[in-house]
Amino acid sequence: MKTDAVAASTPTTPSTPMRTNPVRRLLYSRGIAPYVFVLPFVLSFLIFFAYPVFSTVVMSFQEVLPGQTRFIGWDNYRHLWNDSFFTALRNNTRYTFWTLLILIPLPLVLAVFLNSKAMRWSGFFRSALFIPSLTSVVVAGTIFRLVFGQTDVAVMNMLRHAFGFETINWLAKSSTGMLVLVVLATWRYAGVNLIYFLSGLQSIPSDLYESAEIDGANKWNKFWRITVPLLKPVTIYVVTISIYGGYAMFTESFMLWSGNHSPNDIGLTMLGYIYREGIEKNELGFGSAIGLALLAFLLAVNVVQLKFFGLFKKEED
Template identity: 65%
Template sequence: MENASPATADRTAGINGRRKLTRILYSQKIAPWLFVLPFLISFALFFAYPVISAVNMSFQQVLPGQVQYIGTDNYEKLWNPIFWKAIVNSSKYTFYTVLILIPLPLVLAVFLNSKTMVLKNFFRSTLFIPALTSVVVAGTVFRLAFGELEGSLMNTIVVSLGFDPQRWLRSEALGMFALVLLACWRWIGVNLLYFMAGLQNIPKELYESADIDGANTWNKFSRITLPLLKPISIYVFTISIYGGYSMFTESYMLWSGNRSPNDIGLTIVGYLYRNGLEQNNLGLGSAVGIVLLLITIAVTIVQLKLFGMFRKEE
């Protein structure tokens, strides 16, 4: 039998190589890693590496053309009234937005999911449109609406109700009210869609069985709707916490800069921006970012613990 030609041998080797590669790619050990590889790469490039770099930079004094390790000096500088003011402001903002942006969209979603509700698509679209609006545009409009002049929208409303005009953005309480109102206006529609998706995945047979058993509306809501919406509620809770503590643009646009009166609108990210970019102190800015990351992780773990996410299922 004659020996195969070189071309035939190369073709056979190529076929065998492709078969081996196919077996490797379709193996039960390798295939799962191939599916998660894009996530692992993006996580390493856009989260892990920046966090590691920020941790390293937080122990440095970064000046143009000069980098020097200074130990924990940047963290020691954070023990000042301005930074604590930023933490308090961000925490208040997060608390108020979570307090409103969880129950209110849930109740609205239940109404919109009802069989007797009319114009469902109209109300869904109307509530979601603010989320499509640029935060820069929204912040500018709200700054004009909360102006100090008597002809501004909010002062026109309060004067018509018999109250005196207010200096909205110069008061700590009223400034926080404006920030929370802006957040609710923008994000109610987004959270509404999350809850709507969860409601539509609840089997209708459960409600029909409850009707047969004589359950009223409150019993069906508390015994069926709320327990089955627990995963969605925890997800919305978590992203609301992260969104609250990472808020910056709304405050920046509402006060037309990062210098609000007596820092009533200063947030943790605003303090990071002030030190890291405005004052070119990247080391201190990195320390602020690491503290912000630790705060959000701690708050998230606490709320997950309270919701029982770490409890083993029976």
């Protein structure tokens, strides 16, 4: 064994006849082992990610039909300039905006409360808030559809009656439809973001708070001057995945309107649009073009957002 290792580590003398087993030499080579260990990842990345991405790029320049696939230049990209595309983009943008506005501050504040020693039952509330994110979107979406139904006996309409308002059809108007989507998102994802913020909070050393107390800082000052700034890395992460999640939203809308067809496309999302064009209308080429446009758009948004947060700048002080 030892001789093998020596032989392998002295490859500069190839003329010496090596009687050792070449397979063993290969297996014990230090130069190669790392490649072997990363091989499964590299392979799965190439097969299941790089190849499909490459293929999507190619397809976005094609009309994909069985037996008659042909290149059509930039036609698919030219077709992107239409109402449905912008409706989908607008819907996703509104949804992302509202989820950011609610799903960042709300879980942050809740996390601070749950992290506080004065809070009773914090373990219970932690799990209670997290449980919704374990439910399937399909089930949650169906329940929300019924809760926000258009009949007089739907839960939310009964709530309106209690305040003297009349029955409305929640899912028929753009504004109320978006409200339902955002409520569903808040219910479902507040717990996830809460966990991120909690773990961030627990990594803030408590002596910072102690010394602030000695300096006479009140609760608000401590929150605003210590907690929020030190949570910045977590916040950046949560914002990034929220933007991504906002533009990748599909199932919620699909379930609320029980299908990909909402009246006036008020629930049409980018992914819904890809699905509609690519699969429902069998225009895989056009679907690919929409997907790539979404990718480019998201990259741009994320770059702007990260720049805004100063991630590309070197740490100050």
